[in-house]
Amino acid sequence: MAKPSLFPSFNTRVVLVLYRLIWAVCLPLVIFFLYWRGKKEPAYFKFLAERFGRHKLRDKSHIWIHAVSLGEVRSAVPLIKRLLLDDTPVVTTHFTPAGRSAIMRLFPDAVADGRLTACYVPFDYSAAFRRFFKAFRPVYGLVMEVEFWPGMIMSSRKYGVPLYLCNGQYPSRSFERDQQRFFSRAKIVPGFAGVMVKSELQAARFRMLGIDRVAITGEMRFDQPIPQAHIAAARTFRTAAMGARPVITMASMVVGEDVSALDMIAQVQSQFVQRGLEKPLFIYVPRAPERFDVVAEIIAEKSLSYAKRSDVLDALLQIKSETGNAKTDIAKIDINGLDIVLGDSLGEMYFYLELCDLAIVGGGFCPKGSHNISEPLCLRKPVIIGPNDYTIEFPAREALAYGVCLQLDFSQIIDQLINHPLQFASDEQMTAFLDAHSGGTAKTLAALDDFMHPTSR
Known part of the structure; x- marks a missing residue:
């Protein structure tokens, strides 16, 4: 197992500065892409303010779940159902309209009464996440599967939001490829406060990247409700x-x-x-x-x-x-x-x-x-x-x-x-x-409790 190292490293900090500059330059192109995509699928360009992190301020702190699209939403459904039983409201973020609309369709009552909010994920730069965090004041964040970004991780650390990888995996081809790149997801994964993964094989890969807070929780899709x-x-x-x-x-x-x-x-x-x-x-x-x-x-x-x-x-x-x-x-x-x-x-x-x-x-x-x-x-x-x-x-x-x-x-x-x-x-x-x-949802909640309250068990 690799020894945990100081995060982020000097090289990673340099690349992150360049990443922020690239975002500043390319943001108009990203907006144009959404506008162009919105010609065929109008939902891509609707609610554009959400992508800048703009929301009305909420009275309560939320639990934040990032599920980029439909597949990740399916993984998150059992967890969302369990979290909605508690008093803390939930906000989910998505990149695609399919993910956003799926939450609306699956949880109409919770959305209607304000216990659940579905919105687009902020653009991957600090100011957008600052607005998002100010509006929802997340207790913690959960990123489903493998869809995470440098700005998301670094902004969460900067503004004090513990961010965990949930139902996580690092596919073999991506892992081998990223290991050989000067900068890749492998360099920012240590920014997570902890990772909850599907199998021992996946756990070994994350430990190789220097992460010591790893829990094996299985696959939450085995807990999803069957219509x-x-x-x-x-x-x-x-x-x-x-x-x-x-x-x-x-x-x-x-x-x-x-x-x-x-x-x-x-x-x-x-x-x-x-x-x-x-x-x-x-x-x-x-x-x-x-x-x-x-x-x-x-x-x-x-x-x-x-x-x-x-x-x-x-x-x-x-x-x-x-x-x-x-x-x-x-x-x-x-x-x-x-x-x-x-x-x-x-x-x-x-x-x-x-x-x-x-x-x-x-x-x-x-x-x-x-x-x-x-x-x-x-x-x-x-x-x-x-x-x-x-x-x-x-x-x-x-x-x-x-x-x-x-x-x-x-x-x-x-x-x-x-x-x-x-x-x-x-x-x-x-x-x-x-x-x-089966039982991935219960294992995930138990691991999350261990991560957040290490002396409670």
Whole structure:
């Protein structure tokens, strides 16, 4: 373990001065970028004052949680729900509109009565954070996952706000790359008051950077609430439209994977037909909404039959009805004759996952790295990921070890689907895995208490 060193070092201080100068010069360009992005997504440019840290002064001190976008918000949900049970209000900061709006949607009552405020994170310079801190007077701050910035850390230290990394990770590729750079996140990580990480592997990396206040708390996504309305809707839809047909959900598929993934589906369907077996139904869910129409075109080019979720189901995930008879309406669509249902919606991942017998999670079939697999595992669905899992070392390593996850490329998936059962993991294996890795929220709060009150335990 590296010995803790004086933070920040002389070299880091020099780079931070340059960083502040770059921010001063580039701020007009950043504002122009938000204005340009706002042409397509107006929410990017709305509430611009928040990005300068401008808010009305609050009467009470807040707990501050930074969750940059939707994925980090999902990680933070169990923690936010627990913190809202206490008297201290919570403020969450986000860079993207998706993160900000998700909080509004998930916690409407707490937002309405002022116990929870969602806003954009201040620009990464001291004056913006000074205004933000003056308005909310944070008791402490929690940064979710790995999205932290030099100005955020240094401003927190300057203005006396203890800042902790929560549900933290340092992916292997980023860690190795940052170690070799003159200046990187690795140089500012020691500015945290403490870090709470997902696994021993992650803890070892942070200790190598000179941090001695490290706690292993697991993955809070295993504690996130499951939307029961989505689960019920999925079970109803599967019974009505799919019967006993095997179903495979391909979730969070990204640019660079679609063509190969759809080629794989075409080969699987052809092999099943040749063997006289019932073809599986694939639920295909692109990661980005702007890909919905593009993927639909690729599916058509592959001569695969499909229907869009938006054509089949209404906003409440009920079968769209023209006759008033669900069986008649679903027969018109003939789901059982399709190869693919294209998931062209946001915020319904649990619905898509509950439909399936097996989940294939995207991102890892290209260099971008796999997306999180906690959601299907929480639903007790066996998971297949691609070769590039460096982005989810936890829980991928543990899931592989427990036998509830397989790591395959597309050619290997074809063999797996044709020659092996879809549900390759037993109930006992899934139960053992979930029992071993749940409770991250309670562990996080306990570690936070230890960090802030080291003599209380």
